[in-house]
Amino acid sequence: MIKIIDGKAISKEIKDEVKEAVSGLKEQGITVSLAVIQVGNDPASGVYVGNKKKACEYCGIESVSYELAEETTQDELLTLIEKLNKDEKINGILVQLPLPKHMDEDAVIKAIAPIKDVDGFHPQSVGALCIGQPGFVSCTPAGIIELLKRSNVEIAGKECVVIGRSNIVGKPMAILLLRENGTVTITHSRTKDLKEVTKRADILVVAIGKPKMITREYVKEGAVVIDVGIHRNENNKLCGDVDFDDVAPVCSAITPVPGGVGPMTIAMLMKNCLTSVALMQNQ
Ligand code: NDP
Numbered sequence: 001m002i003k004i005i006d007g008k009a010i011s012k013e014i015k016d017e018v019k020e021a022v023s024g025l026k027e028q029g030i031t032v033s034l035a036v037i038q039v040g041n042d043p044a045s046g047v048y049v050g051n052k053k054k055a056c057e058y059c060g061i062e063s064v065s066y067e068l069a070e071e072t073t074q075d076e077l078l079t080l081i082e083k084l085n086k087d088e089k090i091n092g093i094l095v096q097l098p099l100p101k102h103m104d105e106d107a108v109i110k111a112i113a114p115i116k117d118v119d120g121f122h123p124q125s126v127g128a129l130c131i132g133q134p135g136f137v138s139c140t141p142a143g144i145i146e147l148l149k150r151s152n153v154e155i156a157g158k159e160c161v162v163i164g165r166s167n168i169v170g171k172p173m174a175i176l177l178l179r180e181n182g183t184v185t186i187t188h189s190r191t192k193d194l195k196e197v198t199k200r201a202d203i204l205v206v207a208i209g210k211p212k213m214i215t216r217e218y219v220k221e222g223a224v225v226i227d228v229g230i231h232r233n234e235n236n237k238l239c240g241d242v243d244f245d246d247v248a249p250v251c252s253a254i255t256p257v258p259g260g261v262g263p264m265t266i267a268m269l270m271k272n273c274l275t276s277v278a279l280m281q282n283q
Helices: 007-027 043-059 074-086 105-111 123-130 139-150 170-179 194-198 244-250 261-282
Strands: 033-039 062-068 092-095 159-163 183-187 203-206 224-227
Touching: 007 043, 007 139, 007 261, 033 043, 033 074, 033 261, 043 062, 043 261, 062 074, 074 092, 074 105, 092 261, 123 170, 139 170, 139 224, 139 261, 159 170, 159 194, 170 183, 170 203, 183 194
Parallel strands: 033 062, 033 092, 159 183, 159 203, 203 224
Antiparallel strands: none
């Protein structure tokens, strides 16, 4: 029987755990807080920021919003980040991407203090992940590992194929699967005969950014398929990178879109805010 991996339920489980931990910290007089910076008024970013604030509210995390005008200069943004880096009341700092074109995203990410880098994008966080040291992990791939573990999918010794090599999903995903002792292959737009590679996968993680590209021809019978993609189809309905109706009958477990990977990203952000409290206490 095919198992539909319920990201909504698992993300609620995680947020409830965070909520309990946050309330325990409150009893010790410690508040957990997240600074959320949005530059400009891109509607999609507005929705993401709104969802993050809602999740903070649910977990008892204080969210402090900075809504900056599109014309804000990079120096002004860096000055704000510097101020938040020094503010002991702020645990996590999140800069909603993409930033307006006149800003250098890499420079902005680098300006965030690594102990407050709840998105896990800072080069120090990425380096720590690669050499197996503690630190923040990018929320989407970290959420996928939680989805797999909490759905009792064994990773150790399994053939894991990741489609996509972006810095926020594909690469950290591959490192995390390796850390869990999977045998990992990363594929991308220059991979020759993609189907031949993906058909080897016991666990297939798809992060391509192309609606419904992955059909059953890419999937081994009985594989676990994780769909990271989010798109709106011609009827304005959400869909993923995987053609769910075509693939679901041949796999053993699959994440739907919506309700799969998406909700996990925000749940892991909440969890990362707790990690930040621990890192700040130990510095
Ligand atoms: P990017 O566009 O940064 O990366 C896409 C990757 O897919 C690239 O590495 C690219 O290869 C590869 N690719 C593109 N076309 C092909 C192809 N035909 N065959 C094989 N590989 C291909 O995307 P992201 O990683 O940022 O995001 C991927 C998807 O996940 C998007 O739909 C995005 O919206 C979604 N997403 C969802 C999140 C969530 O919370 N659920 C969070 C983040 C992203 P190359 O490097 O060679 O160009």
